[in-house]
Amino acid sequence: MSQKFSIAPSRHRRSTPAEKRAAASSAALDLRVTERRKGVVVSFKKVYQIEPLELVDLIKKGVPAHTVVELARRMSITKERLFATLGLPRATVDRKVRENKALSPDESSRVLGVARLVGHAQTLVDESGEPQDFNAAQWVANWLAQPMPALAGHCPAELMDTAEGQAIVANLLERAQSGAYA
Structure with missing residues (x-):
């Protein structure tokens, strides 16, 4: 049995813009608790x-720490590798997951920068018309993890620990899709 957490407006009144943003932010992460284990489905x-202001709200509220573990699982990498890529302190995140x-x-x-990058890649593939498998x-x-000529031979992962670095990587992905960097 799954229980979905979201901020749902009352049926007896109209939603305020803030409630709509909160509901959209919650839906973006699609948090679920299962009887077998706690998990986050992103x-x-x-x-x-997600709209920029909604993203800012979500960032300020903070995403559940177990989102990192689920993200690593979905990426088929170790959580330690994701912690290192994002410059996250392992002990702190592990403690927040436990608590x-x-x-x-x-x-x-x-x-969220990594999750958005994955969403960006999925959107590009969906728009190309060949999303199967x-x-x-x-x-x-x-x-x-691949060295890129556009980054002077560095791997995009080396830039993922800062917002500016993530913007550079997202731009590189966009340019690669357009054929600017193959």
């Missing part, structure tokens, strides 16, 4: 498509 495309706490805004921003999360994990 809809990467929803995270990628079922949210990440700090800075940590949330980095984690494409695992965007695994593809991004592999792509981040």
Whole structure:
């Protein structure tokens, strides 16, 4: 049995803009608790498509720490590798996972940056018309580990620990899709 957490407006009144943003932010992460184990199912495309102000709200609230573990699982990498890529302190994140706490805004921003990158890749593939059997999360994990001529031979993963670095990587992905960098 799954229980979905979301902020749902009352049926007896209209939703305020703030309630709509909160509901959209909650839906973007699609948090679920199962009887077998706690887990986070991330809809990467929803995270990628979230409105900027909603994203800021989500970052300020902090994403659940176990989002990092689920993201690593979906990317088929170890959580330690993801911690290193994002510059996240392992002990702190592990403690927050155990205590079922949210990440700090800075940590949330980095984690959502990767989720948005996966959503970006999925959107590009969907728009190309050939999304069958494409695992965007695994593809991004592999792509981040590849040295890129556009980055002077560095791997995109080396830039994922800052917002500016993530913007550079997202731009590189966009240019690669357009054929600017193959």
